[in-house]
Amino acid sequence: MSILIDQETKVIIQGITGREAFTSTRNSLDYGTKIVGGVTPGKRGADVYGVPVYDCVCDIVKEHEVDASVILVPARFAKDAAFEAIDNGIPVINIITEDIPRRDTAEILEFGRQHGTTIIGPNSVGVISPGKAKLGPIGGPVQDTNKTFTPGPIGVISRSGGFTGELSNMLTHSGLGQSTAISMGGDPIIGSTFVDLMLLFEADPETKAVVIFGEPGGNLEAELANWVQNRGTRLPIIAFIAGRFVEEMPGVSFGHAGSIVHGSSDTVSQKMSLLRQAGIIVAEEVSQIPKLVKEAIKYV
């Protein structure tokens, strides 16, 4: 099994006529994703690789049951696009768009919570359930996607889009396939945290362990540690937190806006120690991950 998406998921793409969306649509179709429609206001009647284009999400939901939307519109239109998807009852939304103001994101997420919508991102490269379907640009063209991602029992959750692929590739090369790999988004405020996604993986009987990739800054790893400590989980979690050297340079941004260290509680060493205290396996080096995963699932 998998979480969030599978071969039956009916997907729409908002902003489908944009350049990145074009490529992403083609690659997703090639991978087997069921894309039932796209939205670009004013482009009704056009088609993108055979996918019909509509003006409004409401026009698509009249004809199809839509399970997920991929948002690939420019940042200034992203809030409206997400509200439109939420309002039309689409249960899963993956926001790929970068540079959405935090206030807009918070509004999207609050509106989404009121409607029970699951939101991945913003600033995500997508979600993939290997061998079944994918949302967003994750993996690239189908032949590359197939080298990196293979079906199997490991869940992957990553703060970094690039590392979603890197981790999955490492697992694949050690004979460990993935149930679903999620680029959760690099922004300081995102729709689904480690804890939100762990809840989904827990409910998936075929997932046997989860690998997570964290970065400096923010309180999401601390939230995960707390959650595991208070509640426990059937799934072994293998974590890696990048950017230990950043501790020597507080306030400096090394990439994602979310990765700036503000205080003493969001440094990498602090996160690693909180995760360890909660019984989560923390890899010192990224290359240890496949071995640690194999050891962990032996006992499950």
Next chain:
Amino acid sequence: MRFYEYEAKNLLKKQLISVPSQRLARTVEEAREAATQIGFPLVLKSQVRSGGRMKAGGVKFASAVDEVEAAASEIFKLKVRGKAPVGILVESKGDVQQEYYVGVTYDAAAKLPVAIFSDLGGIDIEEVAKQNPERVAKSHLSVLMPFSDFRAKQLVGSVGITGGDLNSLTQIFSRLIRTFLDYDLTLAEINPLAKLSDGSFVALDAHIEMEDVTIPRHSQTLTELGIGRTQEATDLTPFEKKAAEMFAGEGWVGGSMVDFGGSMGLLGGGGGTSLVAFDSIKKQGGDPANFCDWGGNFSAVDKVYQLAKLVLEKPGVEKIAVITCVLQAARVDLIARGVIKAVLEKGYSSAEKIAVFRVPGGWEEEGFRILKKYKVNFLDRSFSIDDAVREGIRNMR
């Protein structure tokens, strides 16, 4: 964008939050003039965008003109965490009776803003939360519902404050929360907010950050208040400065380059990948020349070529290492071409100058063909980033 203290206070004043009478001085002479206008006693505060200002000696008190001159000339010379001040804020020093903390920021776990109040102001709020959690009150704010003052009142009241102080603090706190929400701030903090012996409340220090991408939305207010005009005398090295100019150019998305002065020049990107590679180099005892995250949308020969040239020209760089995660959007062949072009053009041998090249992803077969042709030492996706770093360090010798 982090505001300087004087900029933050300009915004607070506009929002009807009182601050001490004050003037910004750019020279010792201006500080003296400001002092005579405001009157004593005074506090002189270094205008740097950094914490730890008090400890470093960037805040001094004066009760006479000669003290002002001495204090000002010292502060102007003093760097705080490597940063030189852009001026000195000369401020009237009131008789403080009690200090409070009021702040608003985002909570990633709750995905909402959180308003925080404490009657133990003047110290780091994280410390207060650890030592005296009962003195810190927090509440998440809706971003869909309009803000209503009672939420601030509940927080102030919850630590036991009543009477006139409750009403004064509620008003100031509510104004700060509205400022946070209306101006796309990511942090708005008054610490300390002081009650003076005459019963008035003033913001003694303020820390405000506005989200960079929203600056255009607020350009009118920012211009009106003179915020964002001060260019910090940066401590960027010439290498960092050139990289920053390049990243600001058309077609580049993000990107960051930090000088570390070593011999192993780094090229790479992909969010967390650069962090992982850099950690690995430090752990394995390498000598990195720089941190490099080449940002998003990276698939043009010319971009790679320019960036590779910049790193190759950096003094002290003996060899370069090109390390990325498995690329999902960019093309391996284009990156190989860009790097090799720069190396050859600078008159180096591609077999010797490139310590390691580990860039898997789209078009990798074509990429590997080119790399073989130019005898570049490359690794494919079956090798980890740690492996690539080990190989790179080995080849530095």
